[in-house]
Amino acid sequence: LHWAVRQRDDDTRRLIATGFAKIPLAERKATTERWLGSALQQTSPYLRHLSKVLIAALLALAVLLVWLWTLRRAVKHRTTDLLAARSALAERVRQQTCLHAVFKASEDLDAPVPSMLADVAGAVRAGAARPQTTGVEIEWDGQHYLSSKLGNADVRLSAPLRLDGQVRGKLTVGHRSTRQDGGGRALDDLQALVDVVAQRLATVFERRALQEERREFDRQMFQMEKLSTMGELTMGLAHEIGNPLGGMKAVVQSLQFEAAISDDMRGDLVRLESEIDRLSAFLRGFHGYAAEQAPAPEACMLRQILDDVVLWTRRDANSRKVRVELGDLDALPPLWADRHQLKQVLLNLVLNAIQVQPDGGVVTIEATCTGRQLTLTVADSGPGIPQDVQARIFEPFFTTRPGGSGLGLPIVRKIVQDHGGLIAVASAQGGGTRVTLTWPIATRDHDPDDPAR
Structure with a gap:
């Protein structure tokens, strides 16, 4: 009715004016049908548009559902990626922390x-x-x-x-x-x-x-400086000590010709003269570290030199209750060596073997000849040399003994090498030490006065 009023239908106005209930039934039915027909006719375009709107709404709803589903999957994948990234970041942080700790633990090279x-x-x-x-x-x-x-x-x-x-x-x-x-x-x-x-x-x-190579280089440079300084000092020592030794030797030689002395005393004087010569040679060898000095080799018997060495080390051996044992040395051929330098080598080795046994022990000296070389061994029953010390025993000025100069074994090795020989040290902790020398023997090639040469 409201719509009809809006249409300003005359019948509608009349019906409203007279009252709809007072209209006869047939007229009311006809009027209602006319209203409905007119209403349908007026609303049919809207109904057609409404169906299109509904279809569009359904399509939009479908698109929205697809977008929401896609968004849900993207959010899920993104969440998975973020969790993986967080896990990877945590692993990276843990690795960096570990590497920092490793670098910290290994930064001290000493x-x-x-x-x-x-x-x-x-x-x-x-x-x-x-x-x-x-x-x-x-x-x-x-x-x-x-x-x-x-x-x-x-x-x-x-x-x-x-x-x-x-x-x-x-x-x-x-x-x-x-x-x-x-x-x-x-x-x-x-x-x-x-x-x-x-x-x-x-x-x-x-x-x-x-770093170890650099320290070794620095140590060698320091040793070279010390050797250079030592060379300058020994030149003065050779003069200050050499002159008194020369006077002592002259006195000893003059005493040997005295008729009143006994044969034993004369033998002691000969040994004393030999020791004076050895001390003079030691001064020359001491200076030889700074200035090269070639040995003066000759044919010499090992047994004679060892007898002198045992005699001069007897006091040290007795004070430490050390027994010095010599092997069978009488059948050995003569060595080609500087007599004084060879005695210095043997005296140094035997004294070292005695001094490492303060509570008693045994020093064994043996020699064998093979071909044109003689192999001499000096063995002791002492505590042995630690492995880290063995690598440095031939370094100048290196010593483990209080008051030691650290020049004994370096000079020994230099003398042995100057004679064309070899030296080797074998030692075990608690098993003693064994020093082996390989020395050339005297042959006809060494004797310039031999007519068969």
Whole structure:
């Protein structure tokens, strides 16, 4: 009715004016049908547009649902990526923390290698995702350093440790795998960490080697400076001591021609003269470290020289209850050597063997001849020489004995080498020391007065 009023239908106005209920039934039906027909006619375009609107709304709803589903998947994937990125970041932070600890543990190049490697192994284990199920082992030059045992590890990753292109050891990391490990990516990350730590250790050992070489070079330079200074000093010593020795030798020689002295006294004077000559030769050899001085070799019998050495070391041997035993030396051929320098070598070796046995022991001197060389050994029953000391016993000025000069064995080696011989030292902790000399024997080629030469 409201719509009809709006249409200003005359019948409608009349019906409203007269009252709809007063209209006869037939007229009311006709009027209603007319109203409905007119209403349908008026609203049919709107109904057609309404269907299109409904279809468009349904399509929009479908598009919205598809967009929401796509958005949900994108959010899910993004969340997964963010979680993976967070896990990777946490792993990266853990690795960086581990590497920082490794660098910190290995930065002191003067630290002992065992303690340094033990600290590095502990840092690698602490930087693992699950330290309680992780074990680390570092092998270097045959020695093993563990942070924990690898017995329960079913996954082991390793990297070689190289120095100067040679494999000197290996770094191994093992752990017990679980479902939370992350598969192959986690193993790749762990292998990358192992490789970086192995490279760091290789760099550390290379720097240690360079530092040791530099220190050795500095030590040699210092020794050369000391030798140069020693050469200057010995020139003065040779003058200050050599002159009195020359006077003493003249007195001893004059006493030998006295008729009133006994044969034993004359023999002692001969030995005293020989010792004066040896002291003079020692001064020349001492100076020889700064200025080369060739030996004056001659044919000499080893037994005679050793008898003098035993005589002059008897007092030291008796005070320490050390027994000096000589092997069968009578059948040996003569040696080609500077007599005084050879006596200096043997006296130094025998005295060293006696002095390392303060509570008694045995010094054994033996010799054998093979071809054109004689092999002489001086062995003692002392405590032996530690392995780290053996590498330095021939260094000038290196000594472990209080009051020692550190020049005895260096001079011995120089004399032996000047004669074309060899010297070797074999020692075991608690098993004594054995010094072996290889010395040329006198032949016809050495004797210029031999007519058969």
